[in-house]
Amino acid sequence: MKIGNVEIKGKAVLAPMAGVADRAFRELCVDYGAAFVVSEMISSKGVSMGDRKSKDLMFLSEKERPAAVQIFGSDPMIMAQSVETVMQVNPQIIDINMGCPAPKIAGNGGGASLAKNPELAEKIVKAVVKASPVPVTVKIRMGWDENSINAVEMAKRAENAGASAITVHGRTRKQMYAPPVDRNIIAEVKKSVSIPIIGNGDIVDEQSAAIMLEETNCDLIMIGRGALGCPWVFSQINAYLEHGRVLPTPPVSERMRVMIKHIEKLCEYKGDYVGMREARKHAGWYTKGLHGAAKYRQELGTLENMEQLQEIAYKICMENR
Numbered sequence: 573m574k575i576g577n578v579e580i581k582g583k584a585v586l587a588p589m590a591g592v593a594d595r596a597f598r599e600l601c602v603d604y605g606a607a608f609v610v611s612e613m614i615s616s617k618g619v620s621m622g623d624r625k626s627k628d629l630m631f632l633s634e635k636e637r638p639a640a641v642q643i644f645g646s647d648p649m650i651m652a653q654s655v656e657t658v659m660q661v662n663p664q665i666i667d668i669n670m671g672c673p674a675p676k677i678a679g680n681g682g683g684a685s686l687a688k689n690p691e692l693a694e695k696i697v698k699a700v701v702k703a704s705p706v707p708v709t710v711k712i713r714m715g716w717d718e719n720s721i722n723a724v725e726m727a728k729r730a731e732n733a734g735a736s737a738i739t740v741h742g743r744t745r746k747q748m749y750a751p752p753v754d755r756n757i758i759a760e761v762k763k764s765v766s767i768p769i770i771g772n773g774d775i776v777d778e779q780s781a782a783i784m785l786e787e788t789n790c791d792l793i794m795i796g797r798g799a800l801g802c803p804w805v806f807s808q809i810n811a812y813l814e815h816g817r818v819l820p821t822p823p824v825s826e827r828m829r830v831m832i833k834h835i836e837k838l839c840e841y842k843g844d845y846v847g848m849r850e851a852r853k854h855a856g857w858y859t860k861g862l863h864g865a866a867k868y869r870q871e872l873g874t875l876e877n878m879e880q881l882q883e884i885a886y887k888i889c890m891e892n893r
């Protein structure tokens with residue numbers, strides 16, 4: 573299938589996740605067969621003002637393709653202006669964040685709060701599409717709250733404004749990440765527009781991937797939390813969707829090997845100090861539920877160096893033999 577002129581192989585896309593789905597994690601997910609990846613959200617204002625941090629955040633390597641850069645903001649002109657700088661990292665797609673519930677984003681008129689102003693949302697998409705040489709996609713929620721479900725209207729407006737695909741996270745802003753995802757609304761959006769729809773929410777394995785595709789008829793699926801500490805979920809979902817095969821979960825030794833590789837990349841790209849601090853949460857996810865891992869939880873949470881991580885990984889392997 574294609575998003576605009578970009579060919580997409582596979583069905584499972586890695587979700588944008590600020591503070592988590594960075595270059596190290598995205599490259600790993602591409603290795604495991606993610607159909608494409610999306611950067612952490614980038615402030616259009618920051619990018620337009622030449623902010624160093626925004627520029628670092630949007631960097632895309634050649635090992636993580638196809639890739640989208642996701643931008644957020646509420647001013648159509650600034651959003652459009654940011655495109656020129658975003659294009660310096662050569663993304664295949666530009667994605668617009670209209671789903672983030674965080675007060676820092678939604679409280680400033682961007683992210684999910686655009687659901688409360690569909691006319692402005694449409695203007696933003698139109699301005700970004702006009703400025704962008706690559707296809708533009710939009711990521712929305714089902715609405716602001718249960719009394720204002722408007723994903724269908726938002727999707728129609730985005731299509732009208734020239735968007736090439738829409739991701740629908742089947743929850744309202746008010747619901748944040750908690751209640752089960754509503755697949756009916758994703759199915760409704762799929763029926764109401766002709767551009768590709770990416771279904772998102774609560775996909776964690778082959779079954780939940782197949783259910784999302786079957787119940788909504790969406791074109792692609794997007795996986796966020798289900799990939800944390802578990803990037804091989806992409807190869808498991810691909811094997812199931814393409815060949816009906818259920819791949820076993822990798823053995824603990826392999827999981828620990830992937831964790832170490834991931835954290836080595838993290839340190840290589842961000843330096844040891846930042847890398848080891850960010851490694852703590854990833855190590856928690858990789859070891860979650862493993863026999864004997866609970867007693868290393870505190871040590872993982874204060875991890876300082878690779879030797880410490882390797883030692884814990886070795887002990888966990890021994891306990892799970």
Ligand SMILES: Cc1cc2nc3c(=O)[nH]c(=O)nc-3n(C[C@H](O)[C@H](O)[C@H](O)COP(=O)(O)O)c2cc1C
Nearest residue numbers: 587588589590612613669741773774775795796797
């Ligand atoms: C830690 C974290 C960070 C996130 N950051 C972003 C973001 O930068 N942009 C965005 O559009 N969505 C963001 N999301 C939402 C996810 O992309 C996704 O829509 C949501 O987690 C639901 O999918 P899931 O059930 O597969 O996790 C984030 C979610 C999490 C858990």
